[in-house]
Structures are given as structure tokens and as C-alpha cells.
Amino acid sequence: MALSGGMLATYLVSKGDAFWTYSGGLAGVIAASAGNDLYHPLQAFLIGAIVPVIAYKLHYYAERRFKLDSAVGAVAVHGYAGFLGVVIAGFMLWGYPSSPTEGYAPITPWGNFIGAVIMFGGLGLLPGYVAAKILDRLGLLRIPREVELAGLDLSLELQREVDATEIRKDVAEQIAAAPAAHA
Amino acid sequence: MATVQSWSGTITDIGPLYPFVGSELFMVVVAGVLWLAWHLFQLKVEANEYEEEAARLRDGDTLKRATEREG
Numbered sequence: 233m234a235l236s237g238g239m240l241a242t243y244l245v246s247k248g249d250a251f252w253t254y255s256g257g258l259a260g261v262i263a264a265s266a267g268n269d270l271y272h273p274l275q276a277f278l279i280g281a282i283v284p285v286i287a288y289k290l291h292y293y294a295e296r297r298f299k300l301d302s303a304v305g306a307v308a309v310h311g312y313a314g315f316l317g318v319v320i321a322g323f324m325l326w327g328y329p330s331s332p333t334e335g336y337a338p339i340t341p342w343g344n345f346i347g348a349v350i351m352f353g354g355l356g357l358l359p360g361y362v363a364a365k366i367l368d369r370l371g372l373l374r375i376p377r378e379v380e381l382a383g384l385d386l387s388l389e390l391q392r393e394v395d396a397t398e399i400r401k402d403v404a405e406q407i408a409a410a411p412a413a414h415a
Numbered sequence: 416m417a418t419v420q421s422w423s424g425t426i427t428d429i430g431p432l433y434p435f436v437g438s439e440l441f442m443v444v445v446a447g448v449l450w451l452a453w454h455l456f457q458l459k460v461e462a463n464e465y466e467e468e469a470a471r472l473r474d475g476d477t478l479k480r481a482t483e484r485e486g
Contacts, residue, residue: 270434
């Protein structure tokens, strides 16, 4: 239900963009997953429809405002939708016992919000940032500027084309040289 | 108030687990309205797209060239 809600909603907001339609479905599943063991199917459907739209809008907002490029939308799908899913579960499941063991704190919005910050900030953003900094220092994070500007796929295509041309040239030279060798 | 106050006991005694028990009809109505609205919107968008495409093909000899290429 969350998958269908996400796909239907992002299909509309992205004006039928196939990439965002499927990513929205995934974002819907991720958004509802925090409480999917307890949600009613229609609650999962509605949460799965609403959150991917917010994630979609946040993706383009972050791109415009902070110049942060998330080429495959992974930050939106897993990050924004996941974070919001945990926060929404805090409201939807407010008061539910968090564990079958007596004495555990019940689910609360602020508890889930803190949990979301710890997970996505402390366990996601921070280690990712540190790892990226290390890779950057070692010169492993970025490709050469010229290749980046040409586009990595295009650059590979050009290289294949150059290789193919050189092979054809070699073959042509061998054919041209062949009669002389026989003579 | 949460539907479930404690996980002790057997699951069949607990009853519905989802939050907001009693709002099922409301949720069905909301989902039904969204489902209908989505299809109406989609039909409108699709009709507009086809109309734009048809208008482009009617202009000049685009359609003629397209059909000739197929032949």
C-alpha cells in the first residue's frame, strides 16, 4: 500500500517522470516502514503518499538552495523519507509500548525525533562526512575535472570510440602493408 | 490514546493493533477520493499531452514525413 501511495503521488508531482515515480514508491515503503507492523493498510498508503512528495520537494530545495547534488535521489528516498517516517511514527503510535518488557518507555513524538536525529545524523551523516573527508584527502573522491565536465559515461564512450578508431587504423595499415609483404 | 497499552497476553486477545481504531470509514473515503482524483488528473494530463502532440503533427508536413519514413 505504501509503495502504491508513493508511486501515485510522485507520478503526479513529477509530472510522470519514471525515475521519480519508482523512487517515490521506494520512498513510500521507507516512510511507512518505521510503523508498518502496526499501521492499518490505509494508514500506510496515506503516509506512503504524503512523505515522498515532501522528500521530492526537499530534494530540489536542497539542490537549489545549497547546491547539493544527489544524482540518484538517494538522500531524498532514504534520508528525508526515512527521517520523516520515524518522526511520523512517533505521532501515529504515540503511547504504544515500545517493548513487550514491562517498564520500557512508551513511544512518543519527541522520543522518535531524537531517535531519528541519532540515526540519520549520528550514524548516517557524521560517519559519511568523515569517510568522504578521508577519501577527499586521499584524492579518491573526485574524478578529473575534464572527465567530470564531459560526463563520466560520455568520457568512457569517447574512449571506446578512440580505441575502436585506432583498431580500425591498425587493421587498415596491416591490409595496406600485406600486398607489399607478399611481393 | 494508543490502541495498545501493553503487549502482555496473547495477540488474539489484544484485538486491532493499528492506531486510530474507528477511523476506518474516514480512511476509506479519503483513499477513495484520492484514487478518483488521481485518475481524473491523469486523464486530463494525458488528454492535454495527446492534444499537444496532435497539434504539432498537424503543423506543416511532420506527419507526412513521419509516415513516409515508415514506408
